[in-house]
Amino acid sequence: MSKFAVFGHPVSHSLSPRIHAAFGRQLGIALQYEAIDATPEGFFEALEAFAASGGAGANVTLPLKESAFALSATTTQRARRAGAVNTLARLEGQWLGDNTDGAGLVRDLTGRHQLDLRGRRTLLIGAGGAARGIAPSLLDAGIASLFLVNRTPQRADALADALADPQRVHARHLGDLRELGEFDLVVHATSAGRGGGMPQLPRSLLGMRSVAVDLSYGEAAIPFLAWARAHGAHRVIDGLGMLVEQAAESFALWHGVRPHTDEIYAELHARHAALVTAD
Ligand code: NDP
Numbered sequence: 213m214s215k216f217a218v219f220g221h222p223v224s225h226s227l228s229p230r231i232h233a234a235f236g237r238q239l240g241i242a243l244q245y246e247a248i249d250a251t252p253e254g255f256f257e258a259l260e261a262f263a264a265s266g267g268a269g270a271n272v273t274l275p276l277k278e279s280a281f282a283l284s285a286t287t288t289q290r291a292r293r294a295g296a297v298n299t300l301a302r303l304e305g306q307w308l309g310d311n312t313d314g315a316g317l318v319r320d321l322t323g324r325h326q327l328d329l330r331g332r333r334t335l336l337i338g339a340g341g342a343a344r345g346i347a348p349s350l351l352d353a354g355i356a357s358l359f360l361v362n363r364t365p366q367r368a369d370a371l372a373d374a375l376a377d378p379q380r381v382h383a384r385h386l387g388d389l390r391e392l393g394e395f396d397l398v399v400h401a402t403s404a405g406r407g408g409g410m411p412q413l414p415r416s417l418l419g420m421r422s423v424a425v426d427l428s429y430g431e432a433a434i435p436f437l438a439w440a441r442a443h444g445a446h447r448v449i450d451g452l453g454m455l456v457e458q459a460a461e462s463f464a465l466w467h468g469v470r471p472h473t474d475e476i477y478a479e480l481h482a483r484h485a486a487l488v489t490a491d
Contacts, residue, residue, distance in 0.1 A: 215266050216245040216466065219255060219280075220273035223247045227480060228271055231459045234479075235471035255279050263302055269466040270300045271459070274403060277311075277341030284309025293348040295374060296341040299462040310465055313342055314349025316458025317427070322353065324453045324477070327423060329397070330354035335389075337411060338401035339367035342427050346401065347375055355397065361386045363402070363411060386411060394419040398440065405432035415443040427451040430484045452480055 218228040224247060232245040250258040255276050262270065272280040280297035281287065285306035291297050297309035321327045334355045336343055339362035351358060358375070360383045362368040372383035384392065395417055404410050405428045418424065424440030426433040429452040437448045456477045464470040 213242045213244050214268045214466075215262075216243055216269045216271075217248045217262055217267060218245075218271040218273060219248050219250045219258065219262075219276055221249055221251050221275060223249050223273065226273065227455060227484070228273075228459060231456060231476055231480075232463060234476040235460065235463050238471050238475070239467070239469060241467055250276065252276060252279055256283060259283070259300075259307075263307075268302050269462070271462055272298050272300060274341060277345070280307075281309055283307060290314065290348065293374075294341075294345045296344045298341075298345060298458065299465060301465055310462075311345045312458040312461035312465070313345030313454070314347070314352075315461050316456075317346045317425075317454040318349045318353050319457040319461075320453035321425070321449070324457075325447075325449055331356045332396040333357050333359075333394075334397040334399065335359045335361070335392070335395040335417060336399050336401060337361055337386075337413070338403075339364070339371045340401065340403065343401040344371060344374075346399070346427070347371060347381075350399075351375065351377060351380060356380070357382065359384055359392060359395070361389060361411075390414045390416060392417070394422065396421055396423065398422060398424045398445075400424070400426045400428075400436040403428070403432075405435050408435060410435040410439060413439070418443045418445050420444060421446055423447045423449065425449045425451075427454060429455060452484060453477055456480065 218226050226247045229245045236243045277296040287309040291309045291311040294311045299310040301308045332355045358381045360368040368383040372381045375381045422445045424445040426436045429450045433450040440448050456473045460473050
């Protein structure tokens with residue numbers, strides 16, 4: 213039986229083992245998938261031990277995505293554009309690094325939620341591993357512009373530089389958001405919701421056409437999505453669909469076949485969706 217795992221810190225809350233077990237059952241592929249807690253300092257050693265025990269592939273979550281990029285012997289183009297890896301595949305004794313977060317988000321928004329991303333004036337809040345993963349895919353999906361803000365402004369500047377699209381990408385300070393007016397799409401990609409908080413944002417960001425997306429799901433998505441709903445967002449969407457779609461992309465890389473996602477999404481949505489999520 214082939215062995216897979218998700219590495220993160222913390223990771224015990226991860227839904228990935230359940231999602232991959234469901235995909236395996238659906239397609240009749242026998243696999244083992246576990247959650248392994250690893251600190252940034254212990255990650256390399258833990259991953260080597262996993263490979264030595266027959267590990268064939270791994271997902272990588274917060275805060276290890278940039279480390280995973282650094283230790284990949286080869287990387288896909290989308291991982292290089294993100295500078296972050298969320299999926300590792302063992303190939304000839306080395307790790308291939310990929311990033312399926314952006315494809316997962318775009319597939320969820322355009323497929324499941326039927327959003328046309330083209331031409332949207334977009335704000336991305338956060339510049340960590342997840343933001344790095346999704347920004348190139350949002351640009352590829354045809355958004356009109358991408359404004360970037362982050363608690364540590366230098367990271368937003370660095371992400372804007374890396375995206376190398378000065379016509380469409382603009383780094384700004386969180387404190388200057390009031391001057392930027394309304395956005396068609398506001399994507400919250402910080403981890404602040406895990407502590408029950410969110411960055412301070414002006415209500416002027418949202419209008420009647422605005423769609424608010426939080427990459428988090430469950431309780432962590434509540435602060436931002438409740439704020440967005442209270443301030444007039446047209447639709448609010450949490451990160452559960454993205455989670456399932458990025459998992460399906462990883463599964464396809466490892467097993468060569470993409471599973472159907474609707475059933476597991478419906479099951480997880482019934483139990484873990486943010487209380488305020490609605491289409
Ligand atoms: P990282 O640790 O790489 O980055 C964290 C980001 O959050 C940084 O931009 C950081 O800012 C910001 N941040 C943290 N705390 C606060 C705060 N109190 N106020 C303002 N900003 C804050 O995490 P990831 O990018 O990997 O993950 C971000 C979120 O996205 C997580 O909640 C994660 O669960 C979710 N996610 C969901 C996925 C899905 O499939 N649905 C996939 C990937 C991530 P600074 O740079 O200043 O530290």
